[in-house]
Amino acid sequence: MPVVDQRSAPPAPRRRPAPRPAGRKAPSPRGRVHGLWPYALIAPAVGGMLYLLVYPLVRAVLISFQDFRLRQLIAGEAEFVGLRNYRTLLSDPRFWEVVRRTFLFMAVNVVLIMVIATLVALMVERLGRIGRTVVLCSLVLAWAMPVVAATTVFQWLFHSEFGIVNRSLTSLGLDSFDRYPWFANGTAVFAILVTLIVWQSVPFAAITLYSALTTVPLELYESARLDGAGAGRVFRSVTFPMLRPIFLLVISLEVIWTFKAFVQIWVMTRGGPGDATTILPVYAVQTALSGQRYDLGSAASMVTVVLMSGVLVLYFRQMLRQEDETR
Amino acid sequence: MSPRTARPRKPVRPRLRRLPLNIAAAVTVAVCLFPVYWMIATAFKPSKDIRSADPQLFPHTWTLDHFRRAVEADGFALFWRNSILVTLGAVLLALLVALGAAFAVARMRWKGRRQFMLMIFIAQMAPWESLIIPVYIISRDTDMLDRLPTLTLIYFMITLPFTVVVLRGFIGTIPPELEEAAQVDGCTRTGAFRRVAMPLLAPGLMATSLFGFITAWNEFAYANFLIIKQQDNRTLPVWLSSFQNTFGTDWGATMAASTLFALPALVIFLLLQRHVTSGFAAGAVKG
Numbered sequence: 001m002p003v004v005d006q007r008s009a010p011p012a013p014r015r016r017p018a019p020r021p022a023g024r025k026a027p028s029p030r031g032r033v034h035g036l037w038p039y040a041l042i043a044p045a046v047g048g049m050l051y052l053l054v055y056p057l058v059r060a061v062l063i064s065f066q067d068f069r070l071r072q073l074i075a076g077e078a079e080f081v082g083l084r085n086y087r088t089l090l091s092d093p094r095f096w097e098v099v100r101r102t103f104l105f106m107a108v109n110v111v112l113i114m115v116i117a118t119l120v121a122l123m124v125e126r127l128g129r130i131g132r133t134v135v136l137c138s139l140v141l142a143w144a145m146p147v148v149a150a151t152t153v154f155q156w157l158f159h160s161e162f163g164i165v166n167r168s169l170t171s172l173g174l175d176s177f178d179r180y181p182w183f184a185n186g187t188a189v190f191a192i193l194v195t196l197i198v199w200q201s202v203p204f205a206a207i208t209l210y211s212a213l214t215t216v217p218l219e220l221y222e223s224a225r226l227d228g229a230g231a232g233r234v235f236r237s238v239t240f241p242m243l244r245p246i247f248l249l250v251i252s253l254e255v256i257w258t259f260k261a262f263v264q265i266w267v268m269t270r271g272g273p274g275d276a277t278t279i280l281p282v283y284a285v286q287t288a289l290s291g292q293r294y295d296l297g298s299a300a301s302m303v304t305v306v307l308m309s310g311v312l313v314l315y316f317r318q319m320l321r322q323e324d325e326t327r
Numbered sequence: 328m329s330p331r332t333a334r335p336r337k338p339v340r341p342r343l344r345r346l347p348l349n350i351a352a353a354v355t356v357a358v359c360l361f362p363v364y365w366m367i368a369t370a371f372k373p374s375k376d377i378r379s380a381d382p383q384l385f386p387h388t389w390t391l392d393h394f395r396r397a398v399e400a401d402g403f404a405l406f407w408r409n410s411i412l413v414t415l416g417a418v419l420l421a422l423l424v425a426l427g428a429a430f431a432v433a434r435m436r437w438k439g440r441r442q443f444m445l446m447i448f449i450a451q452m453a454p455w456e457s458l459i460i461p462v463y464i465i466s467r468d469t470d471m472l473d474r475l476p477t478l479t480l481i482y483f484m485i486t487l488p489f490t491v492v493v494l495r496g497f498i499g500t501i502p503p504e505l506e507e508a509a510q511v512d513g514c515t516r517t518g519a520f521r522r523v524a525m526p527l528l529a530p531g532l533m534a535t536s537l538f539g540f541i542t543a544w545n546e547f548a549y550a551n552f553l554i555i556k557q558q559d560n561r562t563l564p565v566w567l568s569s570f571q572n573t574f575g576t577d578w579g580a581t582m583a584a585s586t587l588f589a590l591p592a593l594v595i596f597l598l599l600q601r602h603v604t605s606g607f608a609a610g611a612v613k614g
Contacts, residue, residue, distance in 0.1 A: 038437040041427035045487060046443070048424065049450050052484040053458075060461040073464065123351050131352050137600060138359040144596030145363060146545040148564040149589040152571075153366045156578055164365060167382050199362070262456045263547045267568045281456040288460045289552060301457035308454055319448060 057305075064298040073294060085299040094275070095283070095300070102279040102307075105194070106258040112198045113254050114247075117205035122235075124210045136207065143203035151267045154196045158182040186276025189269055193277055196268075197261050205250050212246040213239070245318060252315035256308060280304045366589070369582040370394065377579050393583035400584070402559065402566070410563040413475050414543040417482035418536045421490045424483075426532075429494035430520070434503060444495075451488035459552055466553055473557035481549050486539035493538075497531030498524070537595050544592060563588050 064085055066078040089095050124135050145153075158165050160181045169177035182188045216239060224234050240247070262281040265271060271278035271286060278286070281304060288297025369377060370393050372386040397403065428447075432440060462481065463472075471477040501524050509519035547564040554560045567588050570581050 038431035038435040038440070041431035041435075042443055044424040045428040045491065046446075048484055048487060049446060052480060053450055053453055056458045056461040056465060059465060060458065063461065063464065073467065076468075119351075120355055123348065123355065126348055127352055131349065135352050135355055137597070138356045140596050140600050141363055141593060142359040144541070144589075144593045146541075146564070146589050146592050148545065148547050148567050149366070149585040150362065152567060152581060152585050153362045155571075156369065156582060157362060157365065159578070162378055162382075162578065164382050171381075199358070203359070256452060256454075259454065259456050266551070267547065284457065285459055285552070289463065294460060294464060297460050301454075301460055304457045305454050308457075312449075312452055315452065316445075316448065320445075 060298045060301055063295055064302050066295055068295040068298070070292040073292075078295075081295075085295045086303075089296060089299050089303070097275065098278050098280060098283045099303075101275075102258075105190075105261070105279050106255060108194055109197050109201070109258050109261075110251060110254050112194065113201045113205055114251060116198065117202050117209055117250070120202065120206040121209035121213055122239075124206070125213050136210075139203040139207055142199060143207075145200070147200070147263050148267055150200055151196065151264045154192060155183075155268060158192055183269065184273055186273055189273065189277055193261065193264060193268065196264055197258075201254060201257065205254065208246060208250055209243065212243050216242045245321070248318050249315065252311050252318070255311045256315070259304065259308060280307070363589075363593070366582050366585050369579060370586045372579065374577075374579050393577075393579035394587070396577070396580040397584040397587060400570075400580075402561075405559060406561055406563050406566045409475060409560060410544060413478045413482060413562060414540055416476075416479040417486060417543045418539045420479070420483045421486045421539055422532065422536055425487055425490035425494050425535075428491050429498050432491070433495045433498040447488045447491050450484075451492065453485075453488075455485060456548065459548055462549070463552055471553075473554055473560055475560055477553055478546075478550055478562070481553075482543035482546060485546065486542050489542075490535050490539055493535045494528075494531065497528055497535075501527050534599055537599055541592050541595060 063078070065080055065082060066072070067081045067084075068078045072078040120135075120139070124132055127135060157163055160166060160179050160183070163182075165182075166177050166180055169180075180188075182192055220238050220242070221234060224238050229237065259279075259281050261279065262285070265277050265279065265282050266285075269277045271282045280300060284297045284300035284304065286297075287300060288294045291297075368384075368386055371389045371391075372383075373388055373390045373392070376383060376386065376388070428443075431437070432444060466472045466477050505523050505527075506514075506516075506519040509523045510516060514522060545564060546562075547568065550562045550565045551568070554562070554565065567584055570584050
């Protein structure tokens, strides 16, 4: 709507405000014409985005079409080789294994995060004032824990000899966990990483869903209850439809943030043992910076970006809809 | 506050019915806090208790030995200085640039405003993990590898979109009439903004910059891959991640170092608790 407004408004002569048709709501910004000022104000931001985001992205696309290894990195003058890197990549069974693992990792994380976060949000809503404050405070603390610190702590929790997890499991009578080497077993490390990421992501999702819950009008619940709906029915027919937009936003954010798990994985295992925790971004960086195949690494990164942009489109559709509502 | 708090209390429910709810709440609190607690507890425990056969939930004796070892570790002060310099630089730069952009978006009418916001939203979702390789190559070509300003620039870009979105929201809540009145009274346009809007904006600026601070403070990937040869230019997260290599099995010192590194973030989040839980972050994310 604002776009149409701007286009159809005639360029106001001199500094007089453009007359607005009666009965139309004036948009929030003033109806004055500012000349070049706004463009000067956004110039640094646009410049930054062009140089620090668009340029690297373009560069990555170019490199993915070039023969770019250590020699080209030092001497420059990379040669274009068309789709060769993508062909190499897509015919590599290891790459497909990584893609499959990435999706598995994403699905497990997102499902767990959303289910737990919804339950926590519903629980917080039902708590009394003190309980609510305590739970929210602890959620915030868990959220605040820096990624690298949290990863280090989890390594310590699951330490094979002195870790509290093994100690507790052993004292519960599960003797097989005595000195169980979590980080040597691919599935076990995968599970630890999922636990870590769920632990770190649930607070944001739960708090966001909770603040969305508080906006649901009480009357809706009451009338549903009067109509004889049980708790499950109320959630399905009242709560969930009201939360749907926020729900979708949180899901797409969590999907995108799965790729940020790069940091946890790199700090904890660097993708190991073997390939057990290698997801796409880890694979790309390994290939490029450890294997010096910058071309293949860039190609893998571009595949990642394409996969992510599917989710992003969903996210932006949702967000633009909200943006239009608030304008 | 949320409308929920104003709600009349429900008639007293039987205690028994509330029991599962309270148990669930207790479990949630325990799960959230345990890793944080365990980090701090381990940091204060004497080494022999850390390695003892039966782990104590509460340290019997407290010691500062681990902290002493962490602080005396090579380059500890240097890495703190680096982290603070990089983070402050990035946040201040982002604040300055975002203030202008947010003002233009919230208060002015111009062609391309919507497109600009769309760009900001896309930038907010930028796949930074997939840009490590080109950024590494570009920094190498432009001789920016191993230098702190490179990190400052990257962190500036990571925090900028968020800052613009939040500040736009804050500026939008200040009625322009206030500034217009000041202008009528003889202030210039910038003067009016500085004297009237800025004081109202201060809490927003504070909250936004603290969030930016935390993002930059925690950043690991770029700090790890762009600072390679010049080890003196490393930042705290990278230092912490390599801590185990330097300190081997000294988990007490490792946890002490983690505690020291996490402390600023934990304190800031608790201070901002109200903002965080009122959906401020969600608002920033969804616009």
